[in-house]
Amino acid sequence: MPLLLSTYKSLVVIPRRYKHKIPDRLKDITKSANPKFFDSVEYYVHKACAVLEDKLILDILHKKGNKMNECEVKTMVQAILYSLEHCALVLEVTFPLKRDNGKYEMIKGYRAQHSKHMEPCKGGLRFSADVNSDEVRALSALMTYKCACVGLPFGGSKSGIKIDPRAYSVPELERITRRFTLELMKKNFIGPNCDVPAPDAGTGEREMAWLADTYWKTVGYKDINYFAVTTGKPIAFGGIHGRTPATGKGIYYGLDFFVNQEKYMKKLGLSTGLKDKRIIIQGFGNVGKNSMRYLHRAGAKVIGVQERDGSLFNEQGINPDDLENHLVKTGSVKGYSKASKFDGDLLTHDCDILLPAATEMVLTLKNADKIKAKIIAEGANGPTSPAADAILQKKGVLIIPDFYLNAGGVTVSYFEWIKNLNHVSFGRLSLQYSNDTNRHMLQSIEDSLKQKMSDISIEPNEAFCNRMKLAGEENIVHAGLHFTMEKTAQRIKDIVDKYNLGLDFRSAAYIHSVTRIFNSIHTAGF
Ligand SMILES: NC(=O)C1=CN([C@@H]2O[C@H](COP(=O)(O)OP(=O)(O)OC[C@H]3O[C@@H](n4cnc5c(N)ncnc54)[C@H](OP(=O)(O)O)[C@@H]3O)[C@@H](O)[C@H]2O)C=CC1
């Protein structure tokens, strides 16, 4: 079918001669019950490239001063697009751990750097018994597209250590983290200017503090920017307000944007807004519980929570803080008295929004047909296989893709990295000055009005006073996160409309990311 591109001065009609091809080895992936994770990400990217390629070629051909002929442009565009198939560097390390009981064990860890079109690379560190090379490569690729999607100047990377963190004592976890950091340092896989880890599943502030401390005490003491070696650190050790709940908060902002789009809600037969939306969440860890908190505050009802060791259901909604208190007290969601134990699979239970926030490949060929949710909000990385994606699209389900929706975490990580490089917290230098400026402005208005009306006094109201007081780091971070999520959502929605993609927001988000990555590679010289 010919493609009409009206972005040029004269309307250009081109045949689909440039059509980007999905490689043969990925052709059957939409029928696969158990695809490789990296192949799945790659498939989604190729699918988007097939829509985008014509535009990239035409953009260059029509650029003022372009000296390349059509064949040269096509060859270069295709080469850049196919270069995204590859993971630039993958490090696999194995090192011994002396356990508390005196026995020894070999520990395996990975760091994959998918794309270095911008540096540093950025991406979390995961502790999980399921970690493997395919998983970290796929997660690092998702980081490349995630950073591009929300406009962060990073390449994509990811680490994983193949351990079940609950099977190790805190001193053992500390030894593992510090040794892994040393291994990364020896291979130049970590540093404020080359690769910056952050928390992911099974890790948090504590691990980031160990990691930053190891770097600082060894090579980093010569580097004034050593704190920027990792993000997601505790506030007392170079962290930033708001990183821990940032992924959940970003999910809330992203969902809020899409459920307020009347056109799409009408298609799904849903009312607009989050109020009273019935939500089921898988995973009550960092991402699950923080998104639940913000969604609950916005009036949504989280009717089900599915954890690894048990599921809960309450049609009236579950209170996230109450459930967290129970989890902290007992170590499990099991036995929570204000919801019933649920024995089946909550993923296929009736709800408006399903929020997988635990791990990858949970919506597959096996269960996609049975999904009843109208919206899938991908909190986890890679929760939907290409086969499930195809089935859900056919069923008219709106999927808000992972690498956009959970980008709040890395966005606030970016703010933390900038804070560390600037050596000053946001608002520290400007807060008092802008408060004083506001007061001068009010005084100046009052003085002007006094020339006309003698009996007048202008006082800031409570909301204005609060706003002036609150212009510190926490609120600046939240405002920056809100702006980022909303602006990106708008761009993705515009691409859906421009290319007539129906409900395929995943392809739209990839088109957005790949365009940015392509432009930076092309501009720098390939
Ligand atoms: N932390 C962050 O800032 C970000 C995380 N993500 C992604 O979000 C997802 C969750 O991360 P995060 O919340 O940090 O991880 P956490 O480890 O904090 O929480 C994950 C929770 O999900 C549970 N879980 C794991 N597998 C299953 C399963 N099959 N069924 C039900 N529950 C399960 C875990 O249980 P158990 O402890 O027993 O394994 C744990 O309680 C991951 O895909 C991660 O990559 C994405 C962006 C940023």
Ligand SMILES: O=C(O)CCC(=O)C(=O)O
């Ligand atoms: O905060 C970061 O740098 C990365 C977080 C992460 O691993 C992710 O978004 O998947």
